[in-house]
Amino acid sequence: MDEFVFGESHPLPDFLKIDIEGGEVNALNGAKKLLTQVRPKLLVATHGKKESSFVLHLLEQNKYEYEILNPDAIKGDTEILAFPRKEKE
Template sequence: MPIKRAVKSRVLPHGRSMRRLPVGLGRGLRMGVDFQRGETRLYLGLYEVELNRHLRRIAKPGYRSFDIGGQYGYDALVLAKLTGAPVLSVESEPELAVEIRENAAANPGLPSIEVVTGFVSDDAAGDHVTIDDLAAEHFVPDLIKLDIEGGEVAALRGAARVLEDRRPAIQLEVHGKEIEWECLAILRAAGYEPPTVVDRRRWLPEHRPIDHNRWLIFEG
């Protein structure tokens, strides 16, 4: 066993338990944290910290949000905290969707966080959903956070009505150069101005499996 992994296994607490985040954008929020699962950065307020100032800018009070790619629910909690408005979180893995619901329930003072289990795409076949259909069923978002590991283009194609009618602010994580170009073309055609580009930090970098992985921030 590598030394780093051995130290981590012996020093850090085992298992997921509800903890109050002590620092960072999520300070004061309660959520399940499992240090052995690699969530130390999240607990210490270092998770995607390079996005914080941009998210504070676009997550305006009263903005209702879609959290597409909910994972553990951290982003949904932060969006609800910053905006004071409802959040719809969509997660494809049922186990993670359960975690999001548990984390939302642990923060009763926040606005409602509703969770949908499914894949966001450009059609609604099977367990797939579109952003346009989610908006018709729940609410039209003022802000969309989109991080679905390469499915960004299909998700935006399935959001034609929302992009045209509301033009929400967007925090978009792209996974590859070609994907970024296609996303930019879709959003440019929908009337969006060029985005703010946020690259990965060089200090204490998070491990990423692909080279071109960054964020595009659209004001809406």
């Protein structure tokens, strides 16, 4: 994602919806600059408990707050709404 957004001079997104059937972790790993510099809001669909765990860890590392919209989902397929954590003044 970083290469697409920064390499091609596309407008900087303020919201990203990511639902790519198991590729969410790779997509977020490819958006490190976007997550640290642009800090868009995110809606991430994950597929499986292991992937959900990786995504939550990555969000925490990048100082995002999140809410799991469907915590009781079957098979761990969840939707995670994430916002950049506000820095304390």
